Amino acid sequence: MSALEGRTAIVTGAAGGIGRESALAMGRAGAATVVVDLDEEGGRETVAYLDKEGRAASFFRADVTRADEVASMVEHAIVTYGRLDCAHNNAGILGAGSVLAEYDDDDWQKVIAVNLTSVYLCVKHEIRAFLEAGTRGAIVNTASFSGLVAVPFAAAYVASKHGVVGLTKAAAVEYGRKGIRVNAVCPGTVRTQMMQDRIAGNPKMEQALSDVSPMRRLAEAEEVAAAVVWLCSDDASFVNGAALPVDGGAVAQ
Secondary structure (H helix, E strand, C coil): CCCCCCCEEEEECCCCHHHHHHHHHHHHCCCEEEEEECCHHHHHHHHHHHHHCCCCEEEEECCCCCHHHHHHHHHHHHHHHCCCCEEEECCCCCCCCECHHHCCHHHHHHHHHHHHHHHHHHHHHHHHHHHHHCCCEEEEEECCHHHCCCCCCEHHHHHHHHHHHHHHHHHHHHHHHHCEEEEEEEECCECCHHHHHHHCCCHHHHHHHHCCCCCCCCECHHHHHHHHHHHHCHHHCCCCCCEEEECCCHHHC
């Protein structure tokens, strides 16, 4: 039996990158998957990939910084598939690159809203669904290796991802006795389309980013997705409150 057979999963930020690969991996592991994003075209493309493989999937457009839309997202999963078992709260942005004293206040608010407040809202409503159904559940939040160590020129991103790690631990401690597990993945630099666009034509930048990891390469989004599926599965049944680096050893140095 597949690791998530018969279960329902939500993946936010699933129109591309890590989120898309996570949604595909959830589906391939047997879960009916709710693909969530503001990017309707990209989100529906992710669903089309799952449909082509004969996997149950649906798209739900939501701004996950809005509590009402997050509540509707969770309701959609339950109404459509009858249950909610796991979620990957992945939506996030990088924000501006600037030293702290020159950081734009509006950009700070946006990064905190998308990267941290959205995770708070998702975890809150997902846990409510688990409690109302009287079921166990597994939640994985996307933090970053920047949620474990600091990187320069990214104060809002670093602060938001440290916040995700703290929120993950708080939820895990509060709800572990209910059989609800909450963990985080902390990816290093991942070869997504966004990253490809950033390093295109600049081999020195790619090399510099690769050299951050002892493995001397970027992560593939599929590698992060595999960790997410494992954390949602029964194979990780006693893993709770973890901030799992998927960074090739970058934070171990």
